[in-house]
Amino acid sequence: MxxxxxxxxxxxxxxxxxxxxxxxxxxxxxxxxxxxxxxxxxxxxxxxxxxxxxxxxxxxxxxxxxxxxxxxxxxxxxPKDHGTAQMRATLAKYRGQIETLKRQREDIEAAIKDMAEGCVWLEDQIHQHEAEASN
Amino acid sequence: MxxxxxxxxxxxxxxxxxxxxxxxxxxxxxxxxxxxxxxxxxxxxxxxxxxxxxxxxxxxxxxxxxxxxxxxxxxxxxPKDHGTAQMRATLAKYRGQIETLKRQREDIEAAIKDMAEGCVWLEDQIHQHEAEASN
DNA sequence: CATAATCTTTACGTTGACGTCAATGTAAAG
DNA sequence: CTTTACATTGACGTCAACGTAAAGATTATG
The missing domain is CATH 1.10.1660.10 (Multidrug-efflux Transporter Regulator; Chain: A; Domain 2)
Structure with missing residues (x-):
């Protein structure tokens, strides 16, 4: 090192x-x-x-x-303070922040799911279109 | 219904x-x-x-x-157009959007991990503080 | 040493996403 | 029919998050 x-x-x-x-x-x-x-x-x-x-x-x-x-x-x-009460308060903030982030993650996953489904649908359409064209 | x-x-x-x-x-x-x-x-x-x-x-x-x-x-x-070329372009956009969202999800997961670790550390500190106080 | 390149602060400009207020319209309730 | 409640369109205000331009200080280089 x-x-x-x-x-x-x-x-x-x-x-x-x-x-x-x-x-x-x-x-x-x-x-x-x-x-x-x-x-x-x-x-x-x-x-x-x-x-x-x-x-x-x-x-x-x-x-x-x-x-x-x-x-x-x-x-x-x-990290700054050392009183137990303060630390408990900070801990609560941590947990609140985690909840916020988890809600956001759910939003993201819903969005990804929507988009992925759209992809599948589109790919399907393209295939059909191609199949039609080759007849 | x-x-x-x-x-x-x-x-x-x-x-x-x-x-x-x-x-x-x-x-x-x-x-x-x-x-x-x-x-x-x-x-x-x-x-x-x-x-x-x-x-x-x-x-x-x-x-x-x-x-x-x-x-x-x-x-x-x-959904609007029906030309194969347009559909391919749209498909590309879908995929780009999915990539964007996935990067965002990684950011979130990193943030959640950080916060969770902070929680563990804090809980630990609080326990030690309490143990001390009870002696 | 001169000059160019970076750094600094101060200050005003800009863009996005609305808030707020005025003047007016309309629809339901008493 | 008048009051009350909510709707509409401007028009201007505001706050955040910088961009940009000006003017000077410091450092690096030919």
Whole structure:
């Protein structure tokens, strides 16, 4: 194992190229409190942790969550408090989020099913059409 | 079986209450060409088909698609042309859509997995905390 | 050293998806 | 027939999520 991995930092360009988002978007996410890269003087230095958070942000976006919702989800990923009551509350949020995701998964599966059936029907039609044409 | 089912129509209020969207939204969707209810004079009359389309629209929204994307998806649901070439093209779109949905499903499953692991960890922490407290 | 390439902040512009308000129409109830 | 309730079409407002352009600071390169 090399030592290089955990302490690597990324420039704003590197990250924006890697994930195909604009630098503007990254600064915007920072503005909204979703990421907080360090600074070397003026310029931003993104850590591996920042990079991971960005991945979560983008996944959230692909799933149709707003930046505010994503912010709340990110909060679930950042361990902070240690009171039992707080931990129970956090646990409840986790579970709520899981329920949300499961409902979404059902939507997706219904959509996939619909589309797959449409495929079958269409393939069938095409075959019939071809059979007709060859007579 | 009763005869009442297929020919029922819905007012804009009925639909908006049933699906918990505003009348404004329904008119907006119409403006964008997503639904086309008939008119009795001025007022809109939504058919069972319109209702079904609305369900698809809302599902699309829950999955994070834009109205434009939803419009394209709705097009896939409305059979229209009969040329073999067109049907092949449509089939390709179906398949593309399925791929999109499958990628989304993978995102969701990853998210669910993350959250579930977080749950386990949290439950563990809470148990340890309680064990400590009882000594 | 000059200049080009990147970075920064500030600020205004844009697009999507509606909300809200005004002015008006119409249909059922009392 | 008047009131009450819900319908319609504009037109403008709003919020999120960036895009874009301006102007300056810093770093890299010939």
């Amino acid at each position: 090399e030592t290089i991995h955990k302490d690597r930092t990324y420039s704003i360009r590197q990250l924006s190229k890697e994930f195909d988002v604009t630098a503007r978007a990254l600064r915007f996410y920072e503005d909204k409190g979703l990421i907080s890269p360090e600074r070397k003087g003026q310029t931003r230095l993104y850590s591996a942790r920042d990079r991971a958070r960005l991945q979560l942000i983008l996944r959230g976006k692909r799933l149709g969550f707003s930046l505010i919702e994503i912010h709340e989800i990110l909060d679930l990923y950042t | 009763e005869t009442i089912h297929k020919d029922r129509t819905y007012s804009i209020r009925q639909l908006s209450k049933e699906f918990d969207v505003t009348a404004r939204a329904l008119r907006f969707y119409e403006d964008k060409g997503l639904i086309s209810p008939e008119r009795k004079g001025q007022t809109r009359l939504y058919s069972a088909r319109d209702r079904a389309r609305l369900q698809l629209i809302l599902r699309g929204k829950r999955l994070g698609f834009s109205l434009i994307e939803i419009h394209e998806i709705l097009d896939l649901y409305t």
